Amino acid sequence: MRARSGISILLGLVLAIAGMGGASAQQTIKVAYTDPLSGPFAQVGDANLKQMQYIIDFINAKGGALGKKFELVPFDNKSQPSDALIALKSATDQNMPFIMQCSGSNIAAALIDGVNKHNDRNPDNRIIYLNCGAVAPELTNEQCSFWHFRFDLHAAMKAEVMVRALPKETTKVYLINQDYLFGQSVQRELRTYLAKLRPDVQIVGDELIPLGKIKDFSPYITKIKASGAQALMTGNWGPDMNLLIKAGIDAGADLRYYTFYAHLAGGPTAIGAGGDGRVLSVMSFGENVAPELGNKEAEEFTKGFRDKHKFDFSAAGYRTIFEYLQAAVNKAGAVDATKIAFALEGMTIRDFLGFETTMRKDDHQLISEYFVGSFKKGVKYDAENTGLGWATAATVLAKDVDQPNTCKMKRPR
Incomplete structure (x- = not known):
């Protein structure tokens, strides 16, 4: 009897620890991020990573989604599609609901294909591809996918x-x-x-x-x-x-x-x-846009990043991504890629500058305002201590950048 009792207690402890591990794994909403973090384009990936983490800290401080915090998990793809697919495999092995990539439309094309194949084979472990800067038009036209959402204007x-x-x-x-x-x-x-x-x-x-x-x-x-x-x-x-x-x-x-x-x-x-x-x-953004618009909150947000990292905050679009994710996860009511993808379709939010943006349902292309910046002296915030910065030469509203698409999207039931 004592032996059985000891075995029962031991088994109970093992199950409890396993349950705690599973619960711990679900405490954050993981977002895999793959871009070049080494090689000739490493500066781009490193700058993206720092800006994303700054934004995630902000989103998490505002409650995250469903009471959970977002967690960024970086993978170096060395500007190679094959390494990006290895990152995708790692993300799906860990049941991450999102993978994000910004640099390289050739890598984006490989990820779209890889995500499609994975999601077809694994309906209980699907993943959404968040495109933050790979902008070949084909990606939301001929190669459009239900699982791919692009948060930057295409080329x-x-x-x-x-x-x-x-x-x-x-x-x-x-x-x-x-x-x-x-x-x-x-x-x-x-x-x-x-x-x-x-x-x-x-x-x-x-x-x-x-x-x-x-x-x-x-x-x-x-x-x-x-x-x-x-x-x-x-x-x-x-x-x-x-x-x-x-x-x-x-x-x-x-x-x-x-x-x-x-x-x-x-x-x-x-x-x-x-x-x-x-x-x-x-x-999509320049540091002088906010003061030119008189938007004190946006100016304070970007200045906070500049004070911390000593280079310009250019990633307003990344904040838009995580605000969409926050809203979509809350709307879906679960960290479930399929439900979140349907929640993202057609969603409209105001970005931190106050402009209305829409994730177009037809092709999953974000439609948002854009700017033309002119590099010059005499601006409030100079860039990289050069004494010159980006003054807004033109503001283009979302309705004026919208273009038709040829996407014929297949949606899951």
């Missing part, structure tokens, strides 16, 4: 904003983009919108460069100067953007630079004082 939307920002006197442009899915999309969309909106503009050069391979852009700048271009238009990001503009500024090229990502970490430092009034960036 066609950004290209239209960029083309509309060209002044009338600019009639000769040069295009340089990265030679992979995203860069090819930017190249195509810029050509499309230049032909549609500015048929007077001549494209005097158009090149695709190998992703992350070029260390010296001075030969490209020599060609651009010889072409007679007045403006350089590029979707380049990371060192492919920073080194390109630095080479142009250092060479004294008489150019204006129209970019998607010059405002991100490292960009202002690479541009330097020589870029005063010559660089524009299509952006």
Whole structure:
């Protein structure tokens, strides 16, 4: 009897400990985050990680969702689709309901396919892919997925904003983009919108460069100067953007630079004082937007990050992501990927600047306001201690960036 009693007590303790472990595992809502955290694009991933953690701390302080806190779990994908799929496998093995990725549309395409296959095979362990910056239009058109939600404008939307920002006197442009899915999309969309909106503009050069391979852009700048271009238009990001503009500024090229990502970490430092009034960036947010709007709360939020990390907060869109997640999890009433995905569809919230945003049901593309920032002196907040910062040259409302889509989405029952 004593032996049986001892076994029963031991078994009870084992079950209790196991139950405690299971309960502990459910205390947070885990979000896997995979981006380059090493290699040539590590600065991008590291800046994203710091901004996301700052936002998550803010969201958690406001109650998280269903009484649970969000937890960010980083995975280095080294800018390789294969490593991103390893991160996806790790996330699903741990029953994480979300995986987030921002950099690289080729990686995004692989993740969409991987998430679709996993969710088809594992209806009790599904995962949602949160896209925070991979913006090839195909991802919410031909490759659209019920499990994929994009929280940044796609390249066609950004290209239209960029083309509309060209002044009338600019009639000769040069295009340089990265030679992979995203860069090819930017190249195509810029050509499309230049032909549609500015048929007077001549494209005097158009090149695709190998992703992350070029260390010296001075030969490209020599060609651009010889072409007679007045403006350089590029979707380049990371060192492919920073080194390109630095080479142009250092060479004294008489150019204006129209970019998607010059405002991100490292960009202002690479541009330097020589870029005063010559660089524009299509952006979801700039640190001077809040004071220009008179939004004290948003200004205080971004200043809090700047004081802590000593570089610009550019990730207003990431805060929007977690506010959507917070609302969707609460609406779903459970940490269940299928229920949360249905809750996200068609959801509308006001972002922290006060603008209305919508997660479009048809293709899971966020529709939100956007800005064109001009790098110049005389702003309230300079960027990376350069003495220059991003002044808002244009504000584009959500209704004015909306574009039709070709998505034919298959939804689970």
